[in-house]
Amino acid sequence: MKILTVIGARPQFIKASVVSEELAPLCEEVLVHTGQHYDSNMSEVFFEELGIPHPKYNLGVGSGSHGHQTGEMLMKIEDAILQEKPDILLTYGDTNSTLAGALAASKLHIPVAHIEAGLRSHNMRMPEEQNRILTDHISTWLFCPTQTAVSNLAKEGIEAGVSFTGDVMLDSVLHFTQIAKASAEKVAIYENLGITPKGYYLATLHRAETTEGGIDAVIRIFAAFEQLPYRVVLPIHPRTRALAEDAIKHAGFKNIQIIDPVGYLEMLLLTDGAVKVLTDSGGLQKEAYFAAVPCVTLRGETEWVETLVGDWNVLASLTTEDILEKTLTVMPDPASRDAAPFGDGHASARIAEILCTPKR
Numbered sequence: 001m002k003i004l005t006v007i008g009a010r011p012q013f014i015k016a017s018v019v020s021e022e023l024a025p026l027c028e029e030v031l032v033h034t035g036q037h038y039d040s041n042m043s044e045v046f047f048e049e050l051g052i053p054h055p056k057y058n059l060g061v062g063s064g065s066h067g068h069q070t071g072e073m074l075m076k077i078e079d080a081i082l083q084e085k086p087d088i089l090l091t092y093g094d095t096n097s098t099l100a101g102a103l104a105a106s107k108l109h110i111p112v113a114h115i116e117a118g119l120r121s122h123n124m125r126m127p128e129e130q131n132r133i134l135t136d137h138i139s140t141w142l143f144c145p146t147q148t149a150v151s152n153l154a155k156e157g158i159e160a161g162v163s164f165t166g167d168v169m170l171d172s173v174l175h176f177t178q179i180a181k182a183s184a185e186k187v188a189i190y191e192n193l194g195i196t197p198k199g200y201y202l203a204t205l206h207r208a209e210t211t212e213g214g215i216d217a218v219i220r221i222f223a224a225f226e227q228l229p230y231r232v233v234l235p236i237h238p239r240t241r242a243l244a245e246d247a248i249k250h251a252g253f254k255n256i257q258i259i260d261p262v263g264y265l266e267m268l269l270l271t272d273g274a275v276k277v278l279t280d281s282g283g284l285q286k287e288a289y290f291a292a293v294p295c296v297t298l299r300g301e302t303e304w305v306e307t308l309v310g311d312w313n314v315l316a317s318l319t320t321e322d323i324l325e326k327t328l329t330v331m332p333d334p335a336s337r338d339a340a341p342f343g344d345g346h347a348s349a350r351i352a353e354i355l356c357t358p359k360r
């Protein structure tokens with residue numbers, strides 16, 4: 001069995017790290033990196049730190065408009081498929097790399113396996129919602145992280161090939177948190193930033209809906225960060241860097257500490273030590289939940305509705321008042337946190353077994 005795996009963006013490297021490890025003893029995997037993320041702290045760091053096999057192909061597609069980026073990926077992934085002749089194309093999540101991989105394979109009649117199938121925000125303006133719906137509808141294997149995802153697919157008439165496997169991000173958090181906590185650099189991470197555990201907030205911002213409001217939208221968010229009782233540490237996604245720096249300069253904010261994007265182990269430690277997480281990221285919402293750190297999601301909706309139970313995660317609109325109110329007043333119910341909806345931490349092994357066991 002030969003699997004061609006297409007990845008290209010930061011969260012996909014993290015997810016692939018645990019799945020590739022399970023695939024390795026069972027079948028042949030060829031990795032294709034589309035090059036969607038290319039800065040070393042958005043790509044290389046994860047391959048080094050998480051022991052992900054070196055991609056056989058790096059398509060070097062880089063940044064661009066949705067059409068250009070996805071179109072170039074489509075052409076180049078098609079070439080890689082024709083070269084490798086895989087039995088299965090494996091794709092993750094909801095990025096342009098996800099859709100390009102699925103579409104290229106489907107048109108060549110190579111069956112597609114989709115990890116993180118069935119998630120829905122019900123907001124079709126999101127590029128991610130378009131990518132995941134289209135990918136799900138042309139996939140043969142749909143690996144769902146939650147039962148909500150299974151029922152989302154059923155509502156769209158997709159039942160064949162659907163399995164609830166649990167969330168591969170729970171696998172990765174369980175595996176790498178142990179390693180991060182045992183690492184010699186652990187103390188230095190906090191010291192270097194001048195912070196102490198439970199003495200700071202952790203924030204990330206990169207969603208298109210956040211940045212398309214321009215500097216005014218970022219100033220509204222930062223005006224809330226400025227009034228919080230602890231410093232806000234913000235590992236900045238390259239999409240948001242210029243806007244964030246301009247906003248801080250323009251408004252003279254002092255409570256926001258912008259840092260370069262960090263590696264995954266450092267991010268797990270920063271999440272673990274935070275008073276709260278404030279983010280528009282999909283993955284970070286869950287990592288906060290798994291670490292029992294309350295989260296304020298800076299979006300109108302979430303695909304990860306299970307995290308909302310007991311107010312471990314609350315949604316805030318992008319206004320100063322709402323962010324402040326949700327961050328300062330909402331406290332989670334400790335009795336209500338339950339990681340069971342995300343599986344048992346063995347999603348990757350389950351997926352590898354399904355894909356690599358020949359049909360009788």
Ligand code: UD1
Pocket residue numbers: 009010011036037038039042063064094095096097127128206207208238239240282
């Ligand atoms: C993409 C995904 C998003 C995912 C995110 C993970 C799509 C449509 N969006 O968003 O779902 O949550 O990745 O982080 O696929 N840039 C750099 N260096 C890099 C990468 C990006 O400077 O290594 C800058 C470029 O200016 C680029 C911008 O960031 O135009 C946006 O990058 P892009 O990959 O298009 O989208 P993301 O916001 O990263």
Ligand code: UDP
Pocket residue numbers: 010011014204206235236260261262263264265267268280281282283284287
């Ligand atoms: N992450 C990281 N370093 C950072 C910021 C995020 O390792 O500086 C990790 C984070 O822990 C999570 C993943 O990247 O596992 C989330 O990626 P991102 O927010 O870019 O994308 P999304 O999950 O929203 O698709």
